[in-house]
Amino acid sequence: MERLTHLNVGRWIGYTRANQMLGQPEALYTNEPGKLRPQNLLIVNPSNNGKTRIAEKFVRLHPQRHSDEGNNEIIPVLKVQMPPEATNNRFYTVLLTELGTPVGYFGHHIMRETLTLRLMRTVGVRMLIIDEVHNLLSATARRQREMLNLLRYIGNDLRIPIVCLGIREAYLAIRSDDQLENRFHPVLLPLWESGLELARLLASFETILPLRGPSQLSAKPLSEQVLRRSEGTIGEIFALLTGATTTALMQGEERIASEIMDNTDYNPPSVRRRIVERELR
Template identity: 30%
Template sequence: MVPTRDFAAEILNTVSEKDLARLHEMKSASWIGYPRAISIRNEMQELLAHPRTHRMPNLALIAETNNGKTMLLKNFCKHSNPPDDPNAEKTILPVLMVQTPPSADEGRLYYAILDRLCAAGSAREPEDSKLRRLSIILQHLETKMLVLDDFLNISSSTPSRRRKFLNALRNLSISLEMPIVISGTPETLNILSVDPSIANRFKPLFLPKWSEDRFEEFARFVVSVEKTLMLKKPCQLREENALRKLLIFGEGMIGEVVAIMRLLAEWAIRSGTESISGEVITRDNLKALGWVMPSDRSRHYE
């Protein structure tokens, strides 16, 4: 049994509460570890344990869009921070993860961090005041690392504003004696390069796309994803042909491969097939399920 053009109607069909629960659990975001990602997480763990010094080392996590950066960082935070406990005598937060503000502005950076800590105050508060409050709060929380996701957000600012923002980031690391981890697409390295003294402070860690030269590792990754699909029957995805099609249609990106597998799993659950075979993974079938390859999406919109 393979998907048809009627799939859009099929997904509206009534399914049991148990099947709905399976679909909900399958679609829940979860991090799937594999050697390169685990290696990066371990290096971040070592950085977290680094003794405080005047010049703390920093990291830049570099990967294409939808290739697992944010999920890796969230998993790292989950394992590094204690679980929420309203009865705890004191709240500690070893790792603080914040979305990089949409422009290269020192004040907006401090405000974003304070807002994440539920202590934002007034947006008009002077930068020095924000920094003082920020230092006190982070010291109280015993925060040891700051993570800034989507660092490419500041790319729309002028080079001079970006340079000033990077200097603020460097000064923040120095004053708090705290390592900073940023994440972004490869263009992030161009942002850092405006000031070599700052670029040298951020060691790049690359999370590459899947490719033919990592085919065996990719196969193990696919098997790991399969275990999260909530299907009642084993899939036939370990065959070379099926793996190559997943690699091609997902264009080597982790998020895209996972999305394809979950889309096919949803069809398998709703259709009663309860399994995914390699023959199902075709361009026409994926198109019938509403899938558009990443490189085709802008053209598809047009």
């Protein structure tokens, strides 16, 4: 169905909390590059609560472009993901891949490090964003120390701010290094709660739903029903509303009512976990 396809196209929902979050890396991007010890940012939130979408929006606000001379690419914001088995070599490989370097150029560790830093300078990287930084904790204690030292080295050598994204464990990883903890300002994206901000978020969501009638998602008791079923993360809210929209359209309805929400085939994370655990017994 065409309207359902339209719904699944990724789009930015500019809710208040997200717009405020964009302002913090923007301040670092404007003020910190070139400083001897640039300040960094650590964005921590529950899984599926919007941190990656915010980072992607920030990258789009500072897109890759040609230099004024036209003979060089400029990548002002470089966004990568911490590899699941984090090592210095693997992280440099991730950086080089995102910079578009052919695999055959990677070579030995020292060459990889030198090439990576030179390329980041050449393309004018002003900020490094690292998603899923909690993957550090899957490494041994020695590997964790090596990776944390590497983050500090890259920031100091290039004199650029680093923004790390992750769940609660990301903070534990950064906190294990006193010097990094002092330079990473933690910012929390908590679970959603009932109130004005949730109402604004749901009102924003409703503007993109391909339904012809008003659902009044921001009004109680429907907003409370959405919050209760989704368990308070923005990704689950979107999944629930997508499912409810599908249910409404399949039933020939043009709005989401409480009964539609009840009949939507959707399970929140806690229920999904219980189902899997029961099946594994």
